[in-house]
Amino acid sequence: MHAKCLMKILNLENITVCYNSLLSGYALKSRVKDVVVLFCEMRGLGVEINGVTMLGLVQPCGIPGNLGLGMCVHGFCVKFGLDMDSSVGNCLLTMYVKSGENDCGRKLFNEMPRKGLITWNAMINGYAQNGLANNVLELYKEMESKGVCPDPLTLVGVLSSCAHLGALSAGNLEGILRVRMLMRERKLKKDPGCSYVEFKGRIHLFFAGDRNHPQINEIYKKLNELENLVKDLDGCKKNDHERREEYLNSMGVHSEKLAVAFALLNTRKETEIIIIKNLRICGDCHLFIKMVSKIVDRQFVVRDATRFHHFKNGFCSCKEYW
Numbered sequence: 001m002h003a004k005c006l007m008k009i010l011n012l013e014n015i016t017v018c019y020n021s022l023l024s025g026y027a028l029k030s031r032v033k034d035v036v037v038l039f040c041e042m043r044g045l046g047v048e049i050n051g052v053t054m055l056g057l058v059q060p061c062g063i064p065g066n067l068g069l070g071m072c073v074h075g076f077c078v079k080f081g082l083d084m085d086s087s088v089g090n091c092l093l094t095m096y097v098k099s100g101e102n103d104c105g106r107k108l109f110n111e112m113p114r115k116g117l118i119t120w121n122a123m124i125n126g127y128a129q130n131g132l133a134n135n136v137l138e139l140y141k142e143m144e145s146k147g148v149c150p151d152p153l154t155l156v157g158v159l160s161s162c163a164h165l166g167a168l169s170a171g172n173l174e175g176i177l178r179v180r181m182l183m184r185e186r187k188l189k190k191d192p193g194c195s196y197v198e199f200k201g202r203i204h205l206f207f208a209g210d211r212n213h214p215q216i217n218e219i220y221k222k223l224n225e226l227e228n229l230v231k232d233l234d235g236c237k238k239n240d241h242e243r244r245e246e247y248l249n250s251m252g253v254h255s256e257k258l259a260v261a262f263a264l265l266n267t268r269k270e271t272e273i274i275i276i277k278n279l280r281i282c283g284d285c286h287l288f289i290k291m292v293s294k295i296v297d298r299q300f301v302v303r304d305a306t307r308f309h310h311f312k313n314g315f316c317s318c319k320e321y322w
């Protein structure tokens with residue numbers, strides 16, 4: 001039966017819309033086989049294919065193991081002239097990078113006439129997930145030069161790659177500072193907490209609960225030692241069990257504490273330690289750094305999202321007002 005007859009019988013104005021909703025439903029449930037059968041039926045009946053149809057077809061191809069099918073679907077997209085549709089293109093791109101096919105993804109990326117934020121994010125995060133840090137930074141620079149505003153997802157890709165590299169060059173750092181500023185302006189909350197400290201001309205970046213740094217074991221050891229000293233001085237409320245839990249559940253360790261431990265491990269007594277933190281410092285870390293400044297007799301400067309904190313001999317310049 002031809003689609004037009006079917007439409008007449010069912011009194012439907014647009015059968016494509018009906019088929020598309022059914023197709024999207026299958027796609028959402030990752031019912032790949034049903035998606036393909038339905039698509040073949042659409043073709044057989046001469047139902048018009050549009051961008052939404054293709055989206056329904058591409059989505060389940062992002063699941064690992066479906067790349068072969070995905071490539072066929074890509075072929076169909078080209079045949080119907082829908083491969084340059086932004087949503088379809090983004091979906092195909094995501095499919096390629098998720099399958100680790102970065103070169104295919106990049107080829108498509110380069111060909112896409114309209115690259116939106118989703119397109120840039122898909123490619124940047126694709127590189128990031130495959131550990132290609134240099135490609136991430138290069139693409140991020142290109143994105144900035146094109147005047148595309150990054151969002152938290154972009155930042156996650158860029159920062160995770162930088163952490164992977166272990167260091168940032170000054171140019172990238174500047175870029176990241178700008179991202180952070182933009183994000184603060186837009187009051188975006190997904191910004192992951194991170195702190196960095198400069199040592200011998202290299203920037204060391206730490207995320208909350210980070211385990212990526214080459215010295216990470218020494219850092220956690222040092223941190224535990226410091227926490228115990230602080231506890232002795234403070235007559236702390238936390239018991240050992242709680243502290244141990246916190247130590248093991250490293251997600252609880254804020255990035256500035258890791259940066260403090262790292263700096264103490266690597267710098268000489270007379271060096272002032274400067275730590276930059278993207279978010280506002282929390283009360284616990286503030287107290288911790290105050291105590292540590294007294295215990296180890298060192299000075300720390302922490303620049304958080306709102307102000308400078310100069311820690312010296314158990315006190316902070318902000319006088320607890322921040």
Ligand SMILES: [Zn+2]
Pocket residue numbers: 254281282283284285286
């Ligand atoms: Zn904190």
Ligand SMILES: [Zn+2]
Pocket residue numbers: 286308309310316317318319320321322
């Ligand atoms: Zn302070």
